[in-house]
Amino acid sequence: MKILVVEDEPSLQEVIRNTLEKERYIVEVADNLNGAIEKTGVYDYDCILLDIMLPDGSGLELLQHLKQNRKKENVIIISAKDSIDDKIAGLDLGADDYLAKPFHLAELVARVRSVLRRKHRDGEHTISVGNVTLFPDNFMVQVAGNPLELSRKEYDILHHFINRKGRLVSKSALAEAVWGDYIDQADNYDFIYAQMKNLRKKLADAGADIEIKAVYGAGYKLVE
Secondary structure: OEEEOOOOOOHHHHHHHHHHOOOOOOEEEEEEEEEHHHHHHOOOOOOEOOOEOOOOOHHHHHHHHHOOOOOEEEEEEEEEEOOOOHHHHHHHHHOOOOOOOOHHHHHHHHHHHHHHHHHHHHOOOOOEEEEEEEEOOOEEEEEEEEEEOOOOHHHHHHHHHHHOOOOOOOHHHHHHHHOOOHHHOOOOHHHHHHHHHHHHHHHOOOOOOOOEEEEEOOEEEEEO
């Protein structure tokens, strides 16, 4: 899962980034409105943490930009402006939640998990496809009720595909989602092949009734 933190205060930005990375999220940052607009125009994110008071404009302008471009990112506003008017404006523009500063980092993490559950799992704490079940809150996987040990990147790849069952995922989109922004500019994707080979073998050896199939020249697709 990839998160964009739009926050101009360096120390808070760093604390949020470190906290979310400890929770195994891929975290990218922007410290102004124009940088955030540029990033969201090129890359996709599962969630955006958005400060309203930015040095070159209001974070509400980013919400308007996302809405105009039909972007589907979940947005949590994090702002020292705790007025009811700002909350209403943000929610009306499509924000999913509003967290006033100062806040506890544990609450921030809980809010992120909550919006991602609503987005990808209809509020459920697990995701199941065939006989494979993911427990995203603690990064566990079971096949037919039996634990399956995966590396962090193997888990992240499987999570990405299960959320996109039946959809073709290009190598560049997979690299960006699992390894972060700008990795899509890599000269080759050999690092994906190695992780994918190991993951597919582990799923097959465990008796999973799902498969991540290679689509020649295009990418991969998870099928049952």
